[in-house]
Amino acid sequence: MVAVPVDLRRRRILLAATTALGAVGLGVSAVPFVLSMTPSARAKAQGGPIEIDLSKLEPGQMLTVQWRGKPIWVLRRSNEILSRLKTNGHFLVDPDSEVETQQPAYAKNIGRSIKPEFFIAIGLCTHLGCVPSKKIASGALSGLGEDWPGGYFCACHGSKFDLAGRVYKNVPAPTNLVIPPHRYLADRIVEVGVHHVV
Numbered sequence: 001m002v003a004v005p006v007d008l009r010r011r012r013i014l015l016a017a018t019t020a021l022g023a024v025g026l027g028v029s030a031v032p033f034v035l036s037m038t039p040s041a042r043a044k045a046q047g048g049p050i051e052i053d054l055s056k057l058e059p060g061q062m063l064t065v066q067w068r069g070k071p072i073w074v075l076r077r078s079n080e081i082l083s084r085l086k087t088n089g090h091f092l093v094d095p096d097s098e099v100e101t102q103q104p105a106y107a108k109n110i111g112r113s114i115k116p117e118f119f120i121a122i123g124l125c126t127h128l129g130c131v132p133s134k135k136i137a138s139g140a141l142s143g144l145g146e147d148w149p150g151g152y153f154c155a156c157h158g159s160k161f162d163l164a165g166r167v168y169k170n171v172p173a174p175t176n177l178v179i180p181p182h183r184y185l186a187d188r189i190v191e192v193g194v195h196h197v198v
Contacts, residue, residue, distance in 0.1 A: 049193030051185065054118060062134055064123060067192050071123035071131060072180060074190070077116070081163050084149045085110055092166045094176055103179035106196045112164045112179055114196055120182050121165045123152075127173040130156035152177075 050067050052074060057063060059078035064071050077085075089095035097108050106114055113119050125132050132152040151162040160168040165177030183196035 049191050052190050052192060053188065054190060055188040057118075059117075065192075067180065072192055073119070073121050073123040073134075075119040075163065077111070077119055077163060081150065082111065082116055085162065085164050088149050088162055091168055092162065093169050093174075095166055097166065097176055099175050101178075102176045104181055104195060107179045110164065112166070112176070114182070114184060118190070119164060120179065120190065120192065121177040122180055123177070125154040125156065125159050125173055126167065126175045126177065127154065127157055127159050127171075130154050132159070132161065 050065065050072075052063075052065055052072075054074065054076065057074065057076040059076050060081070062073055062075040064073055066072065094102075095110075097103055097112055100108075103112055111119065112121075123131055132154040135148065135151055135153045137150060149162065151160060152165070153160055154173065157172045159171040159173035161173070161177055162168070165179065167173045167176050180192050181195040182190050182192045183194050185191050
């Protein structure tokens with residue numbers, strides 16, 4: 001039998017091409033598998049964290065997004081709003097947010113927030129779960145009287161909350177609005193659904 005000379009160069013080219021083709025095939029077949037592990041839109045709506053861009057929010061403006069099927073309010077408070085929070089404590093049931101289930105520990109302060117400028121809350125009345133209306137403007141413009149300091153009014157049964165979500169005395173709502181877990185990913189990007197690490 002006659003030995004056939006081996007073309008090592010051709011063998012290396014074929015080996016490299018076969019390896020490359022196998023790697024591409026493995027990558028293509030892995031993509032659907034990896035994507036199947038990421039949460040679907042439905043799963044995210046059920047409780048996955050959401051990111052909110054706060055950069056376009058002007059002082060006094062509020063936006064509403066959905067998380068876990070609930071409205072999440074994000075209010076950018078002006079300096080005037082922040083100063084009013086310090087003066088209405090005697091009208092409130094729990095001005096110091098002593099009920100621990102109302103907010104994470106890092107939001108247990110006068111503004112009930114990580115950053116005083118931004119108020120983030122679940123927009124559901126703690127009485128029967130109605131969505132209060134925004135009555136951010138103070139005084140007669142709100143329709144709630146000259147002495148109204150600004151806040152939220154639940155038309156279902158008359159509960160009132162200030163601009164830190166603290167409930168007023170002598171209304172049906174028993175506790176302050178709930179503050180969801182959240183953290184800042186950047187100066188103006190907040191992630192709702194994940195606790196801030198102190």
